[in-house]
Amino acid sequence: MTSEVDPLLSKVEAAVSAQKITSSAAENIKIWLTEPRYASYASQVADHIQAEKWQALDDAFWTVIPFGTGGRRGRMYPIGSNAINERTIGESAQGLASYINDNVEGPLSCGIAYDTRHRSREFAELCARIMVANGFKVYFLDDYRSTPELSFLVRYKRCSCGIMVTASHNPPSDNAVKVYWSTGGQVLPPHDKAIIDRVMNVEELPLDVVFSEAVGKGSIEICTDEVDLAFIENVKGQRFSGPRDLKLIYSPLHGVGASAVIPALQADGFADVEVFGPHAEPNGDFPNVPGHVSNPENPQVFDAIIERAKETGAEFVLATDPDCDRVGCAAPVTMDLKGEWRTFTGNQIAALLCDFVLSKKKAGVGVEADNYVVKTLVTTEMVRRIADSYGVKTFGNLQVGFKYIGGTMDEEGPDNFLFGCEESHGYLVGQYARDKDAAVASMLLCELAADCKANGQSLHEKLESLWWQYGYHAEHLLNQKMEGSEGMANMKKLMAKFREQPPTSLDGMALQRVRDYKNNVIVTPDGKQAPLDGPPGDMVILDLAEGNYVAVRPSGTEPKVKFYMFTYVEPEQLSLLDMAKSAMQERINALETELKAYAAAI
Template sequence: MASMSADLVADCLARLHEAHQNSVITDHSLATMQTWLREPRYAEFAEQLADLIIRAKVDKQIWKSLDDAYWTVIPFGTGGRRGKMFPVGSNAINDRTIGESAQGLADYVMATRTAGSEPSCTIAYDTRHRSEHFAKLCSEILLAAGFKIFFLRGYRSTPELSYAVRYTESTCGIMVTASHNPPSDNAVKVYWSGGVQVLPPHDKGIIERVMQVNEISRLPFNDGVNNRRVVFMEDEIDPAFVRAVLKQATAGSRDLSVLYTPLHGVGATAVIPVLEGAGFQNVRLYGPQAEPNGDFPNVPGHVANPENADVLTGAIEEARSRSDDVVMASDPDCDRLGAAAAVRPEKDSKWKTFTGNQLGALLTEWVLESKSRKNVLQPTDTVVTTLVTSGLIRHIGKKHGVNVVDGLQVGFKWIGRTIDDIGPEHFVFGCEESHGYLAGTHVRDKDASVAALLLAELAAELKVQGRTLHQKLDDLFCTYGCHLERQVAIKLPGAAGMDRM
C-alpha cells in the first residue's frame, strides 16, 4: 500500500493536536493515533484513520468514536480479546487487533512447541458481523507461521469448537464470537490443546507475545486450501459432536413439546440435532428469532443473552398459545442455555423463566438421580462449580453422596481444568450461575446442547407425572432450603465509563 503524503500526515497531526488542546481526546488517544499515522506497521490503516480525522471537522461525534477507539489498548485477557468493532484503533476489534491476537498466539506456540512437531489450530465462527472474515484472517496468519488449519465452514457453536480441538488433537483453537454481547461487538476466544480455554501459564505467555507483536505475516486463505494446509472439517465434526453429546442421554419419555430459540445465533446447528437425535420429535424453532443474524433484530434490546428474561417474552407467548411444555433459548454461540415453563400443569397457568442457578440445581439433581437409579453413581463422582454459583448445588451433591468442588474462580475454563485434575472418569456435572452447564467429557467448556438434552429429559419425566419444572424446583427448595439471588448489571462504556469507575 502506498504511504500517505507528508502533507496529509502533517494536516492530520495538526488536527489531532487541536482536538487534544480542546480536551476532545485524551493524552493516550493523541499519542496512539500519532503512532498509527507515522509507523510503517500501521500503514494499511493510516488512510482510514486520516479519513476519520478529516471528517471529524464536520461530524464532531467522530472524535468521541476515535477517543474510545484509541484511549487504551484493548486487553488480551485470560481467554482472548473482546470488544466493540471499529475499523481502526488499539481499543477496538479490527483487523489489526485480531491480527495481533493471532500472531501472538502463533509466536507463543512456535516458541513452546515440542521440536519437530507440526502446530495446528481448529477455527470456527458464529453469526456475528465479520466473524467469518476474522476467522479467515486468523487462519492466514497461522498459515504464515507454519500451522495446519482445521476449519469449520458455516456457523458453529463454541462447544463444537472445543470438541473439534480435542477431535483433531490440535495444538490450539480459535472461536470467533462475542457470545451474548451487543451486535457492535466481536471477539476471539483462544483454546489450548484438550479443548479448554487457555490457562496458566499459557495465558500469560500468549498475552506477553500479543503485546509484543510488531509485524503481522499472512498467507492467502485460498492458497492454504489449495495446498491442503487448510482442511474443512464440518462434515466430519458435526455428526461426531452430536454423537458425543447423545452419550449423555437417559432412556425415558420423549413426550414433550419444545419451543426453541437460538436468538439469531448458531444454536440450530447443535441443539436441534441433539434433541431430535435423542428422540424428541416435537421440537419447533421460534420463527422470529430463527434467522442467523448478527444484529439480533427480534431480540428485545438486541442483546441475545438468555440470562435476561425479556429475551424469552415472545417465545413464551407463542408457547402458551400453542400449549408447548417448555421454552429453551441459547445465546449466539450456543454455550449458555435459558428456559421458561408453566408454573403449574393447568392450561391457564402463568409461565416463569429460570435463573442460571435454578437451572443448575434442576440439572444437577437430574444427572445425579438418573445415575443413582442405574446404580452407577460412585462416591468419587464429582460435581464442579464456581464460587459465585448457588450453594444449593453443594447441598444436592452431598445428599447424593458425591464430591462437590465449588470454590473455583469465575469462568468455565476453571471447571474444564478441574475435569482433568480430578480425572475425567470422576466428573459428572459442572455448572455456573451464568447459565453454563456441562455433562460428559466430550468438551471442556459449557454446552447448551447437552443442557437442552438434560432439561428436556427432566421435563418429559415430570410431564408423565403431571408436574412441571417449577414444581420440581419447589421440591428442591423444600428439601434443601429456599435459595434466592439477584443479578445487577451496570454499563459504563468507553473512556467516559472508565473515568466514572
C-alpha cells in the first residue's frame, strides 16, 4: 500500500510547491489516503490526484468543516474534510453520540428530521443508524419537515439531542446538519467545541445497523403524525383574537413549509390561502426561484408571487425558506391592491411583530416588568425602543445565531419570554421551541395584516406609524464573498485590519469607538481601551454618530464577510418621513461604497 501511496503524496507535494493547492489541503489529503478510517474513500482521492483536479481537491480538503452559527454546513462533494458527504455527516453524528454518551446519563434518545434538499433523507437515515448503534433511541420524522418542528420534537419527546439535515437557504449544491441539545436549542459553547473535538477523532463509523430493521425493533420510532398534531397545536396556542378576513398567497420556495405554515394558518382561521403553484413542489434544485436560492431575504423571490397576487386580488404574500425557520413577506404600499407592492426587511418584520405581540399581550393578559424580548447585536435597535415603551426588558447583547436567543430563554426563564428575533428573518413566540419558527411568524403576520386591513391601513402604513413613534430606522446588509482557502485568509486579514486600523470616519461621521468582541475591548480613536461587556465572538462594531453604526463579522455558515449598516433619525428630528428615508438611503449608499473600498485594500 505504501508503494502505491508514495507517488500520490509526491504529486501532492509538487502541487503545493507549484501553489496549486494549499499545505493544509495536502495534510488532510494525506490523512484520507493513509489512515484506515478513510480507506473506503482513498481510491476516489487517488483518482482526483491522478487527474490533477487540484482546485477540486483544495476546495474539498483545505480545512475541516467546522460548526458555525447554524451547525456544520457546506457544499456536497463525495470526498473531502471540507465537504458534506457520507463521511463528514457520519463523523458529525458519531461525534455527537460519543460526547453525549460520556456526559449525559441515560436512557439516551435523539430526534431526527430532514428537508427537501438532495440527499437529505439519505443523510438523515445515516445519522439515525449511527445514533442507534451508539445506544440511542431515535424519534424520526418520516417526511419533509421544518427545523422548528425538530426543535419541538426534541422537547416533546424529551430527547437527549437532535439532528436536523438541512442547509437552510444555501444554494442547491449545499447540505448540512444542525445539532440540537436537549433544550431543543442548537448546541451552544462549550458543547459545540467539545463535540467537534470528538468529530475530529472519529475512527470507524458504526454502520452495521439497518434502518428498516431498527424501525421493526422499535429502536427507531416513526412519530411524524403524532408530532405534527402536537406541533401545530402549540403553534396555534400563540394566536391572538381578531379579524381573519385576509386573502393571501404563500410560497414554500420548494421547501418543507407547506407542512407547517398551511396547517397553522388553517388552525388559526385563515381560510383564503393559495399555495403559489410554481414554488409548491418539494425540490432541492429550487427550479423556479431566482438564482435557485430560496432565500426570503431576497426581494426578487417575491416578484412572481406579487404578480400572482395582483391577478387574484390577494392582499398579502408570504414565503419561507427551505427548512421553514425563516419568513419574508410583501404587501401593497397603500390599500390599492393593484398599486405598488414592497417587501419588508427582516428588521422591519421584527419591529412590526414586536409591537403587535406586545400590544396584544398588553391588551390581553397584560405585560410586566419581568417580561422580556430577545434580539441579537445585529438586529435593529427599534425592537429595544418598542419594548422600552411597553415597559419590558430587552436582552440584546447576543452574538449572531438564534441558538443564543434560545439559550437566553432558558437562562432568564421561558415563562417571561414574549418575543425573539434576528435580522435574518427569524422569529419566535411561545415556549414550545428553542429555534426560530416561520410557522408561528407567518400566523402572526397574517393576524397583523388582517388587523391593519380592518383598520383601513396597509402594513407599510403601519410600519410608518411606528417610525413616527420610535424614529426612522434603516438597515442594510452587504455580503462580501470570500471563497476558498484564499478567501478565508483574506477574511482574517480584513477582520485584523478593522481591529488595528479601522476607518477614522464613514460618510463624514467620525469614528466614536470600536467594539471588539473577539478581544472584549472598547477602543477609542486616541488608542485608549476599556473592557467590553459583551459575548465573545469574531465581530467588530464601529460606532459613529448617535444611533448610526456598522457591524462586521465573518459568516458562520457561508464563505463571506457581512457588513451590517444601521442608520437612525430620532423621532424629535423627523419633519418629513420621505426626506429622512432619502437621506438615510444616501447614507447607506455611501457606507457601502466606503466599506467596499476599505475591504478591497487589504
